[in-house]
Amino acid sequence: MKKILLVVTFTLFLPYALLAQTKTEAQAIFAKSTNYVNDFEKILTASQIKNLNDFLKAGENKTKTKITIVTTSSIAPYTNLTDYSSDFEQYLVSTLKIDSSILIVLSKQLRQIQIQGVNKLRPKMSDQEIKDIVSAYVLPELKKGDYHKALQEGTIQLIKKLE
Incomplete structure (x- = not known):
């Protein structure tokens, strides 16, 4: 009888333990980010990261909007970039106390880009304007394989719209 009770107990609690570990692993990924540019995919050089960091810091001083x-x-463990970037933004605000007004998540391997935090920008910029910036300035450079220029051009245009 004790063995049956033990097996039933493990069966009931094992799924919860597995789910809890998955969430912790995701938060461990998020914990690495503290800068303006967090290149976990290693697609930018050190000088490109410094260049973007300096530009974004100056842009924040002008617009009071952190990118x-x-x-x-x-x-x-996420299945789409929208959920990943949404949880990442929440993690930045709640755990690291970094209020990023705009979060740009780019994956070369997945061939996707997501701009998060658009709701905060609605008074200054519409969804269509953001889509236009991505399609006119970011996507052409991504197709060429120039990720630095894509991110630089996209952030330049976002900052211009916010000024």
């Missing part, structure tokens, strides 16, 4: 860029090769 954070994250590159990642994997969004596991």
Whole structure:
């Protein structure tokens, strides 16, 4: 009888333990980011990261809007970039106390880009204007394989719209 009770107990609690570990692993991924540019996918050089960091810091001083860029090769355990970037933004605000007004998540491997925090910008910029910036300035450079220029051009245009 004790063995049956033990097996039933493990069966009931094992799924919860597995789910809890998955969430912790995701938060461990998020914990690495503290800068304006967080290149986890290693697609930018050190000088490109410094250049973007300096530009975004100056842009924040002008517009009072912080832009954070994250590159990642994997969004596991998430299944889509929208959920990943939404949880990442929440993690920045709640755990690291970094209020990133705009979060740009780019994945070269997944061939996706997501701009998060658009709701905060609605008074200054519409969804269509953001889509236009991405399609006119970011996507052409991404197609050429120039990730630095894509991110630079996109952030330049976002900052111009916010000024």
